[in-house]
Amino acid sequence: MSEEKKSLNFLEQIIEEDLANGMSKKALRFRFPPEPNGYLHIGHTKAIGISFGLGERYNAPVNLRFDDTNPVKEEQEYVDAIKEDISWLGYKWANECYSSDYFKQLYDWAVMLIKNGMAYVDSQTSEEIATQKGTPTQAGVNSPFRDRTVEENLDLFKKMKDGLFKEGEHVLRAKIDMSSPNMLMRDPIMYRILFKEHHRTGNDWNIYPMYDWTHGESDYIEQISHSLCSLEFKPHRELYNWFRDAVYEISKADLPLAPKQREFSRLNLSYTIMSKRKLMRLVDEGIVSGWDDPRMPTISGLRRRGYTPASIRSFVKTVGVSKRENVIDVALLEFKIREDLNKTANRAMAVLNPVKLVITNYPEDQEEILLAENNPEDESASSRNVPFSRELYIEREDFKEEANRKFFRLSLGKEVRLKNAYIIKGESVVKDNEGSITEIHCTYDPLSKSGSGTEESKRKVKGTLHWVSIKHAKKAEVRAYDRLFSDEAPDSHKDKDFMEFLNPNSLEIIEAYVEPSLQNAKVGDRFQFQRLGYFAVDNDSTAEKLVFNKTVGLRDIWAKKQ
């Protein structure tokens, strides 16, 4: 409703320009094209957010296309996981597409290119081809097979398809320019022979098309108007256009729209690695429990950790789009999940590092049910009951026998409030033989009950502590996570392996006590454990044994000052 002028990112500007130059808004179409060879991670959410976001902005369809041209690395498992992750993020694709569905069309077009003298079968080894390619500063030389006749090429290519040659014996190459300053234009390979079973086409094909030949033509087949990808594909654009124009000439009657590729910088996150290969190593070497380990930057890991789709989408939105190399501070991601959960997560009390607190003037057998607000940020969240009794657990860090005036918590002779309950005063401690505190004794002011409206209850005390009633508390496992790497950019060190920067303390398993209302928490439920952070019920959780993942801690100025 507000008329605030939203600035356009450079991709939106390109689209607006195309629209202004006569492109119909109805022609707008985007795609997200993952290769199903691994799990999606936070880096992918940027690409997803950009293309699906544009789809939402312009009310244009967005295809989910699996770029499945390499049967050696691709599996159905990944297809399923990718679909689940994108759906979970809340995006809807117009069509579920597969490059492998276009293998026949691609083959026919390749034959056409051969007939036009634009492609040839090369019969050299890959080493020979690599050598002849030259280097970025040195021109390549032509293959001795470059001038085969059309008939010979056609014959050879068909035999490649029919499985009459061995792997590596021949390839189909585009005939472009071996002296191009762009390495990709030096007669790029279009097809290789591969006797591998494909997860969708089985053993139908003995040759598989390469990325450059496949990707742009898949865009073209789907009539994608803007094919958006990351910066490292910039050099591919020239080839993308070459292939596209070659095919467009003969197919424009049926496929009138010629797609264009544009590139943006990918997302990097501090203290995080994003390479699929490296993430795979963490899984394979057992550093993490799997792709969905809550410490992993995968979508499934973040989901299990307790991140919400809304927080991730918001994150991607504020990260923006540009062509600059960038490193986003992981603190921004954490801010986004806190921001969301602060408004949506119900509060609860849990004690992670318990010490016993006895209220000596509270009757031995007395119990009370106290009322606790579920979420002060959400009026509709109502409240819940919390049992109170003479013996409680509080956090060990919330007590010091003697403390300076900066310590707002419990100490001997000082008063604090027990959240939703009474004001108490520290009286004495009980210690074991080693001198560590086993019990804290305090007295309470019976007139100071929260919400009672009495003068005593309105007294200002400096600190408020969370607690659980020992008699009523439930045991729960809490898994607290720290960042996986101790270095800001673990994989940017040329002389060091990223594994050297692993944080040995990235997982801490805690036996905690939680208030009884949490007994009914279901897998995926998210809570704010007051004064501690946000926690989500893990998949491993059962009615007998609750398991919580710490999503992120609360902002903690006190901890910083320590």
Added chain:
RNA sequence: UGGCCCAUGGUGUAAUGGUAACACACCGGUUUUUGGUGCCGUUAUUCUAGGUUCGAGUCCUAGUGGGCCAACCA
């Protein structure tokens, strides 16, 4: 015979030739029955040097710095 891309506070992103803005982070204050939240405030001669212009972060040239490209991967 190398080519291409990029450069704005600590980190990101805006400013579309006309007062450098927003978010995070940081630091300080304030409110608070969460040391949370909210609210207020501090933090930049836009990589350098020339040029065009009444006026340049924006356009041009050169330099500097960073990134990408030499898989039968995507």
